[in-house]
Amino acid sequence: MTIANKYDVIIVGAGPSGSVCANFLGREGHKVLLVDKAKFPRDKTCGDACSGKSIAVLRELGILSDVKKAAHGVNNGVIFSSPKGTILEIRTDSQDGFVCRREILDNIIYKAAKKYVETLEEFTVTDLIKEGNQVVGIVGTDKTGKEMKINANIVVGADGAMSVVAQKVGVFEIDPNHHCLAVRGYYDGVTGMKDVIELHFTKTAIPGYFWIFPYEDGTANVGLGMLTKDVKARNVNLKELMENEITLNPTFKERFKDAKLISEIKGWSLPLGSKIRKQIAGDGWLLLGDAASLIDPFSGEGMGNAMTSGKIAFRTISRALRLGAYSQKILGEYEQEIKNELNKELEMSYLLQRLGKNEFLLNLVIDKAARNPEIRKELTTMIVSEEAKKSFSSPLFYLKLLFS
Numbered sequence: 001m002t003i004a005n006k007y008d009v010i011i012v013g014a015g016p017s018g019s020v021c022a023n024f025l026g027r028e029g030h031k032v033l034l035v036d037k038a039k040f041p042r043d044k045t046c047g048d049a050c051s052g053k054s055i056a057v058l059r060e061l062g063i064l065s066d067v068k069k070a071a072h073g074v075n076n077g078v079i080f081s082s083p084k085g086t087i088l089e090i091r092t093d094s095q096d097g098f099v100c101r102r103e104i105l106d107n108i109i110y111k112a113a114k115k116y117v118e119t120l121e122e123f124t125v126t127d128l129i130k131e132g133n134q135v136v137g138i139v140g141t142d143k144t145g146k147e148m149k150i151n152a153n154i155v156v157g158a159d160g161a162m163s164v165v166a167q168k169v170g171v172f173e174i175d176p177n178h179h180c181l182a183v184r185g186y187y188d189g190v191t192g193m194k195d196v197i198e199l200h201f202t203k204t205a206i207p208g209y210f211w212i213f214p215y216e217d218g219t220a221n222v223g224l225g226m227l228t229k230d231v232k233a234r235n236v237n238l239k240e241l242m243e244n245e246i247t248l249n250p251t252f253k254e255r256f257k258d259a260k261l262i263s264e265i266k267g268w269s270l271p272l273g274s275k276i277r278k279q280i281a282g283d284g285w286l287l288l289g290d291a292a293s294l295i296d297p298f299s300g301e302g303m304g305n306a307m308t309s310g311k312i313a314f315r316t317i318s319r320a321l322r323l324g325a326y327s328q329k330i331l332g333e334y335e336q337e338i339k340n341e342l343n344k345e346l347e348m349s350y351l352l353q354r355l356g357k358n359e360f361l362l363n364l365v366i367d368k369a370a371r372n373p374e375i376r377k378e379l380t381t382m383i384v385s386e387e388a389k390k391s392f393s394s395p396l397f398y399l400k401l402l403f404s
């Protein structure tokens, strides 16, 4: 394949954020190059759970049906458990969630983008080309180690948690208060799974949580995540903690009695949206998804906001290309739109994250919700509806929780 000297847009990273952005831009006829250091299909360490927010973008791109045809676990709700062991099951029954291995899901979005844009795999971006402050291209190496420079009007950093683009524009940081570490492995033969994802705030796991996300074939994505600050302060080995949960916690010991680990246990970072990067758009560049630090600080869900950022970035980039203007003044609209769209929800999730660290409050809230159908109903609506999530901020909701 011949790579041109210059593109309208180069997108670095073909995960959900980059591939969604490429899909939208490509369909509008822009000259886009989507590069990734991996060869697709590729795995990404993840819990693999997708909620309504991701589904809405996949539907808009017309590729939800491809995901539904591929192997995936259906998710009709959530089970929460408290440190003292109370189980709260919230069923949505809307089928508006699924668990799909990233090797499959990301490849579907990437392949859809490939119909409209040029792609370059096994190409690792190492630097940016700049003219003064203006980013005007990328530098990288192909699989043979050959260095290549490619120019573009706009460079999009969709290159994940350790984003080289964020580093090279000087906004990268790991703040242990707003950063999480998590491990996950695939297991076969866990018993007692239903068509719901499970988040367990056990005594061992808090201030983090232990998860079991079931697939269609009886296997499960099992993991444990915790704020980096707490991992450091408690000198925690997450893999060991997860294995202890499975072998020592009486509930899980029984459920994992005949289960087999069928993958490596892998770990990776989650840059949380409780502190979005100090700048996510500048002269000739934008950052999406994990590169911009947009992961939900309570649930650890990052794909929804990654895909949403890809769509919002498309709108700004499309306008900039129409105007032929690529300065921060124009591209900064993306930053404002992201904040308008996500800030309220991220603030509420940050509040819930802090609540989720307190054993007393966790027991209280999960107990109350397990007993009180009205609270359960309210939580169900919030899980299903993006709009209703915003009413987490309603003082009435908290009064009901505390005094019902």
Ligand SMILES: Cc1cc2nc3c(=O)[nH]c(=O)nc-3n(C[C@H](O)[C@H](O)[C@H](O)COP(=O)(O)OP(=O)(O)OC[C@H]3O[C@@H](n4cnc5c(N)ncnc54)[C@H](O)[C@@H]3O)c2cc1C
Residues within 6 Å of the ligand: 012, 013, 014, 015, 016, 017, 018, 035, 036, 037, 038, 044, 045, 046, 047, 048, 049, 050, 051, 123, 124, 125, 126, 158, 159, 160, 161, 163, 164, 182, 183, 184, 223, 267, 268, 269, 270, 288, 289, 290, 291, 295, 300, 301, 302, 303, 304, 306
């Ligand atoms: C253990 C764990 C569990 C999680 N569970 C969930 C979950 O259940 N649900 C959920 O929604 N989210 C979950 N997340 C978060 C989710 O994985 C991320 O938020 C999501 O993948 C972000 O998408 P992205 O497109 O921004 O980045 P990524 O998916 O990380 O994609 C980045 C891409 O950039 C490429 N790349 C990186 N550097 C370069 C370079 N220098 N040059 C070229 N290419 C490069 C990579 O190969 C990769 O393909 C979890 C994360 C972890 C670590």
